[in-house]
Amino acid sequence: MRIGITYLGVSPTVDRESAREKYHEFLRQVEWAGDHDFSGIWITEHHFSGYSLSASPLLLLSRAAAAAPTLRIGTGILVLPLWEPVRLAADLGTLDTLSDGRLDIGIGRGYQPHEFQGFGRALDTSRDRFEEATDLLVRLLEGPVESYAGTYHSVDAPVTVLPRPVQTPRPPVWLAAVSPESTRFAVRRGFHLLGLALATPAELARQWRTAQDLAAEEGTGTDGLEYGVNRFVYCGTDPDGRRAAVREVARQIQTSRALAQGTVPAGGLPPLPARIDPADEALAAERLLAGSPDEIRKQLTELAEAGVTQVNAAFEYGALPAETAFASLRLFAEEVLPL
Known part of the structure; x- marks a missing residue:
């Protein structure tokens, strides 16, 4: 199992100085992580809200690749319906070249209505737009495209997107797939899978079995396919720190739900709830990866037994204090990663 770090970039304030401080702290932690045994740095994509200051994940990953030249870099995930595939293929080819072939491409459909509205896109067409953009993007990354005529995208002249990616035939693609429909789409194309961040090991095991069954139906099999999952992490034995981590994961859940239900951020401020729902x-x-290093190693073993091969760990979330998050990250690196 490989362990990467995923950065959500939550910022309760959205003034210019807060953004600068957030990015400086991000780069400091990336450089630190590069001296330890993490497998990579993953960055999500969100827009128009301090829920995540990651509107330009490829730019952030370019800086991360320079700051930590031994780590892989990944998008977790690009909201593909918001992108123009030819432009994206050029950016991804450039980033894979700049990083000497260390890029992982995580893609998904997205879920926040306000983000789609801001780009003039309809959320109810996201699946069709996503599937079309995925097919065109993969063709562009793998070689020349003579022409393409889709519902949402077209290529009207022969194009060879340059620079070509270092990795052949293209960088690995990871698909956020939960439904059988999305899972079939992924295994048919040989994409790695990304499971739900809050899924239990039993739920992840069922999803992996579903993927294996669907791959068998498609005649492809799952040999060589990776199975990744994001996890909120608190490594430590301080009960106050653990309570704070639980509270902030719950705050993250509620904020994400509000945005999924169509909340419009006021002036870009994320809808962080003042009151935490006891159910959340x-x-x-229950779902936080938490406890002493020994306890967390046992939880990681459960994930491995469910079929998970890649865990992307989030140490910062909600309004968790930066010093609490970094202490958890440091202890994890010192006592969990070596084993």
């Missing part, structure tokens, strides 16, 4: 707090306490 209970859910967070």
